[in-house]
Amino acid sequence: MEQSDKLIPRFKSDGENTGSSPGMGPGQEQVSLQTARLKQKQQQKRQQSRFPGPVQSLVDLLGPEQPKGQIVSPGQPKLTPQEYKEIVERHKPKPTLLKNSVWAFGVGGIICAIGQVIQNLLHALGINGTAMASASSVVMIFLGALLTGLGVYDEIGKRAGAGSIVPITGFANSMVAPALEFKREGFVLGVGARLFTIAGPVLVYGILTSVIIGLIKLLVG
Amino acid sequence: MNSKLRGKQTLAFQTPPVIVSMASIVGPMEGQGPLGSKFDKVLPDNLDGEQSWEKTESKMLKDAAKLAISQAKLTEQDIGFMLAGDLLNQITASNYAARDLPIPFLGLFGACSTMALGMAVGSMLIDGGYAARVVAAASSHHETAERQYRYPTELGVQRPMSAQWTVTGAGASLLAQDGYGVKITHATLGKVIDLGITDPSDMGSAMAPAIADTIITHFQDLGLGPEEYDLVITGDLGTVGMNICHELVQRAGYDLTRFADCGVLIYDPSQDAHAGGSGCGCSAVVMNGHIMKEILAGRLRKALFIGSGALLSPTFSQQGESIPSVGHAVALEGPG
Numbered sequence: 001m002e003q004s005d006k007l008i009p010r011f012k013s014d015g016e017n018t019g020s021s022p023g024m025g026p027g028q029e030q031v032s033l034q035t036a037r038l039k040q041k042q043q044q045k046r047q048q049s050r051f052p053g054p055v056q057s058l059v060d061l062l063g064p065e066q067p068k069g070q071i072v073s074p075g076q077p078k079l080t081p082q083e084y085k086e087i088v089e090r091h092k093p094k095p096t097l098l099k100n101s102v103w104a105f106g107v108g109g110i111i112c113a114i115g116q117v118i119q120n121l122l123h124a125l126g127i128n129g130t131a132m133a134s135a136s137s138v139v140m141i142f143l144g145a146l147l148t149g150l151g152v153y154d155e156i157g158k159r160a161g162a163g164s165i166v167p168i169t170g171f172a173n174s175m176v177a178p179a180l181e182f183k184r185e186g187f188v189l190g191v192g193a194r195l196f197t198i199a200g201p202v203l204v205y206g207i208l209t210s211v212i213i214g215l216i217k218l219l220v221g
Numbered sequence: 222m223n224s225k226l227r228g229k230q231t232l233a234f235q236t237p238p239v240i241v242s243m244a245s246i247v248g249p250m251e252g253q254g255p256l257g258s259k260f261d262k263v264l265p266d267n268l269d270g271e272q273s274w275e276k277t278e279s280k281m282l283k284d285a286a287k288l289a290i291s292q293a294k295l296t297e298q299d300i301g302f303m304l305a306g307d308l309l310n311q312i313t314a315s316n317y318a319a320r321d322l323p324i325p326f327l328g329l330f331g332a333c334s335t336m337a338l339g340m341a342v343g344s345m346l347i348d349g350g351y352a353a354r355v356v357a358a359a360s361s362h363h364e365t366a367e368r369q370y371r372y373p374t375e376l377g378v379q380r381p382m383s384a385q386w387t388v389t390g391a392g393a394s395l396l397a398q399d400g401y402g403v404k405i406t407h408a409t410l411g412k413v414i415d416l417g418i419t420d421p422s423d424m425g426s427a428m429a430p431a432i433a434d435t436i437i438t439h440f441q442d443l444g445l446g447p448e449e450y451d452l453v454i455t456g457d458l459g460t461v462g463m464n465i466c467h468e469l470v471q472r473a474g475y476d477l478t479r480f481a482d483c484g485v486l487i488y489d490p491s492q493d494a495h496a497g498g499s500g501c502g503c504s505a506v507v508m509n510g511h512i513m514k515e516i517l518a519g520r521l522r523k524a525l526f527i528g529s530g531a532l533l534s535p536t537f538s539q540q541g542e543s544i545p546s547v548g549h550a551v552a553l554e555g556p557g
Contacts, residue, residue, distance in 0.1 A: 079430070079469075081417035088418065088426040091464045093382035093496075100379070148375050157377015158493075164377050173377050181373035184273045198376060 104163030107156060111167045115140050137168055144172030149180065174198035225348070228442025230409050230435075237404040237554070238347040240340075241354075241397045244288035245510035246281050247502070248363065248389025254488045260390075260510040261288060267364055267389055275313060278362035281391040282307065283318035285505075286358045289393040293400075300324045300395075301352025304343050306335035307360045307501050308387075309369060314360050324356070333457045334411075335359040336392060336505040337528025337549040341408035343396045344551070353398050360391035361500030370421070370535055384422040385459045386494035388487060392505025394513075403516045407552040409442065411435035413532065415545040424531040425462025425496055427544035432458060432529045433469035435548035439525065440475055447477050450552075451521040454512060456504035456529040457484035459496030483507035504528055516555045524553045 079087075118136045127135055147153040153173045157164045164170055178197050182190035196203065227233050245260045252263030264281070271277040282305060290297060303322060305315035306329035319326035331338035339357030346352045366387040367374050396405070414434055418427035432455055440446055447453060447470075458466055463482045470477050483504040484497035508526055515521045527550040538544070 079416065079472075084416040084418075084430065087465060087468060088423075091461055091468075092423065092426065093461065095381060148377075151375060154375050154377045158379060160377075161379035170377065173375070177373040177375040177377075180375055181368055198372065 100161055103159050104161050106163065107160035108163035108167060111140075111164065111169055114143075115167070140168050141172040144169030145176045148173045148176040153177075171199060171202070174202075227407070228438070230411070230438050231442035232341070232345065232408045232410070233443075234344055234348040234406060234408075236348055236398065237406045238344040238355075238396045238398065239400045239402045239404050239556075240394045240513060240553075241400040241402045242289045242293035242395045243393070243509035243513050244285045244292060245392045245506040246285050246288070246390060247506050247510075250363070250386075250492065251388055251390050251487060251498075251506065254492060256487055256507065256511050259514065260506060264389070267362070274362055274364040274368075275309065276317075278307065278309070278314040278360050278365050278389075278391070279317040281362070281389075282314050282358055282360035282393075283321055285360070285391040285393040286318065286322065286356050289356055289358075289395040289509075293395050293397075295354070295395075297323050300354050300356050302327060302343070302346060303356045303358070304329055304339040305356075305358040305360075305393075306330050306339065308332065308366050314362070314365070315358070318358075318360075331528065331547060331549060332530030332532050333361070333499055333501050333503060334528030334530030334547055334549045335501045336394075336508060337456065337526055337551050338410075338530075340394060340396065340405060340526075340551045341410060341549055343394075344405045344408055347396055347398055355396045356393055357396060358391065358393035359501035359505040361387055361389070361502035361505075363387045363389045363500075366500060370533065380495060381422050383420075383425065383459075383461045383496050385424060385457065385484060385496045385499035386488065386492075387500040388457075388484075388498040388503040388506065390500075390502030390506040392502065392507075392509035394509055401556055403513050403556065404554045405551050406554050407439070407443065407550075409435055409439040409550040409552075411438075411548040411550070413545045413547045415543050417543045419538070419541070419543045421533055421535075421538050421544065423461065424457075424499060424533070424544070424546075425459040426465055427462075427531050427533075428458055428529045428546040428548070429462045429465035429469060431546035432462070432527050432548035433466045433473075435527055435550050436466075436470050436477075436525070437473045437475065439550050439552075447475050447479070450479065450523045450525045452479050452481060452512070452524040453477050453527070454480075454508075454524060455482045455484075455527045455548075457497065457499040458482045458529055459484045459499065461496050462529070483512075486511070513553070516553055519555060519557060522555050522557075526551050526553060 115136055118139050119132055122132045122135050144153065175195060178194050179191050182194040184190065225233055225235060246262040247260045248264050248267050267274060269277050271280060286303060290300060303319060303324040304327045306312050307314040312328045312330055315328055329335050329338050336359040339359060343355035343357040346355050364374050372378055411431055412434060414431040416430045463485060467477055467480060484499055487498040487503060487507055488494040512524060516524060527548050530547045532545045532547060
């Protein structure tokens, strides 16, 4: 330690412009002479630019987006999680809200329209009332499951978000996806145990809510 | 006594170990990416004839290690130790790959920083005189990672723009005491840093402070600046993490002008990988398939590679914990 510190001078470039890095302790004792000398050296190196031709083109090829950072208030002390959060917020891409909403609206609407077409067909076949509602749900669940098995539903969901999660086809997807996924771990400990990993919470709280509402109805009505 | 230690965290190798051969195997999506032609082998699909994705990942890792050994015209008997890691629980892909190889094995877990960690520890073994040759490898697989860390692969979920795509790939480096190849001159082992990011679909932001810290420490320990390197390349910060890291390093007074990230390089924006690639395999294949070859060809003379690992646990994450991260750096130098 003692030896190595003597061998290699510690430095920080841009004396005024220093701010401690995140998670770094103090220990920034500097020898101004060494700093100055190193800065000079660096400047020389910068001017020389070791590989003017090929590397430039390589770097162009390497980074499709060379980041352009901005210097934030210099001389800052240790970065706090709160400060860091602000930095992150500045760099985080904003979710494409409008595009996502349009997709969700469109796809959700199409799924519901398909459901309606099925209901109308069932009606034309003479199936009515609750039988019609149940039968159309069964068909939609089948379609959701089929598209999951064919590897299409996740592609739809990637774009549509809630538009394909909320309809009953989304529920089918949340059951079939784990069933496919965990088949390799066996039918008991794989499929059996993991089938409800996604749909489980919906069922638990859905049933719980209906029980509570039933109790309220019993007491009030 | 600490004659090989520089500053706080940087190891200077007396006889820099040489990377005498490299291997990289990737999945089909990576094969279609901008670096597709650079890799040694592209799998036809993410299963490659195996019974499960986990088995595919393990086979990929084993094949990468074997390929690195055979390309150096050596046999498994010539290798002192194998150091490998992956993202699966109990680093299973590596353990099962090592089961089929007659090489003493050290399992490593540094999340996505495993390749850099393997190179650093391997270099220590060689420079310390404990081995003449060491193979360091790392792997990840998109589907195995998805099902362990996130959701079943066929579930229709929407990924935020900050999310990254786990690379299907395995890379291996064969480190030797002497020979021709890229030299590992220094290694800076990082501290685990956590600035409170809890979003598992924003690993770049979680990792950036740890990576920035390792980069800054490396420069301070050695009294260098970014000018020393033709390229500073991080493992898998992605576009978001890369921008944050750049800013954090700049706050400390260093301007990274020649700065790249394996996760950003591996996919084309049209491949819908959002912020870029991630996973142990990401930096393993980009370094072994691309960057090392650039150094060998003389297009880069010196490069600083910083493996970036988000030490995420789904269990801890669900219990409300934030994501700790670590960055390990290795300084690479051309043979000339």
